[in-house]
Amino acid sequence: MSSATILVVDDEPQIRKLLEISLEANGYKVLQAQSGKEGIMLAASHLPDLIILDLGLPDKNGHEVLRELRNWYNRPVLILSVIDHESDIVTALDEGAADYLTKPFRTAELMARIRSALRHNQSTETNTVINCGDLVIDLAARLVKKNGEIVKTTSTEFNLLALFVRNEGRALTHQYILKEVWGVGYQEETQYLRVFVGSLRKKIEDNPNKPKHLITESGVGYRFV
Amino acid sequence: MSSATILVVDDEPQIRKLLEISLEANGYKVLQAQSGKEGIMLAASHLPDLIILDLGLPDKNGHEVLRELRNWYNRPVLILSVIDHESDIVTALDEGAADYLTKPFRTAELMARIRSALRHNQSTETNTVINCGDLVIDLAARLVKKNGEIVKTTSTEFNLLALFVRNEGRALTHQYILKEVWGVGYQEETQYLRVFVGSLRKKIEDNPNKPKHLITESGVGYRFV
DNA sequence: ATCATTCTTTAGGATATCTTTATCTCCCTC
């Protein structure tokens, strides 16, 4: 056994403890976070092989955390939740969750589903470092380099850029981009996009007035090449 | 929609019917088998993108079927079962099942889990690329290539071209084109069409005066070949 | 509490695209 690392994001201490014991008994290394924010930070810094995420967190909506993770974290995220609403399950799965279990869960089943998720992921080992000419983007490390030099980006800027590089060559509509980066309810805020595309261009383009990477598709959206 | 093919292996006719209706409503092609033996044969002959397998089959133990499939079939197998025993779930998952749902299942959740399994498998790439001689048009990426080189099109130009390639070989009337691209209320603006067909020809034809793709049907409209 | 950073909002000017007009070509009929 390769002793994979698993991050548990849950605000209930007794659940964390239970999971810690069960997971370690099965030979996994365990990281713990009590809030969505802490979870995202730990995920970024330690890059666990799998994340167990409770949807009912105190600081953020679990779906938000999931979406934020999915921008750059492409390993399995397993959802735990007390909520057994079908719509919640459907939403989480469509947001990219690998599985969805309702509390109270059965430990052996959880372990089997973790094995399944990890096994499945092994085959699709995807590289998180993307190379685009003079640009290097590391989705996991949330790092952008231009000609070898690190480019500092804010969180939103990076999420936007990550969306672009994951859809290289494809024209993305304003609405789609806004939904993916800002979430539903922001789909009409086209101006946000203009401002952030502007600041991204200043950082990654040789000549921001003549962008070679971030092309605007007038009346449609933007395209990354 | 990519119209993936899904094989349903279940001995209960009413379950098969329910699944058939739900799956087809979601745009999947459906194959059906009543027994494990028939299921394996159909899987081998048709190579579906996903298999839904009931564990409680008359002729064979479902686990046997699963193990047999796993020898050569590496796409997702989703287990349906009336049995909610943890040991059964664990066994099935460790035998390589992609997921395990207990009957009675919820349709929307099942559909979401199917999407998740297919997405993970990625084998069913949506094909939106249309090839027309020297032209390549990617409807999803909004990209036009002529002899391998990218042709820049405005939004309306692309919409117009997309309408043409989707109706290749067919003569489209002015009215119809105007309604589809500009919307109702523009059906008399034939001059728009002339202008835009003109600019499209300049971009995609070798010799815009002797168009080979965008043929005018005098008194009627245009035809794309 | 204060400061720094990031995000949101506003406003103006710049650009691209669309619309309209005018002129020209082609083809058919007489």
Place this chain on the structure above:
DNA sequence: GAGGGAGATAAAGATATCCTAAAGAATGAT
């Protein structure tokens, strides 16, 4: 070969879209 209709083209005008800078608001760190 003159006239008319349908279509093509070019270019000017109108409009929608986009970009930039910068100020205000929110957030987070010290």
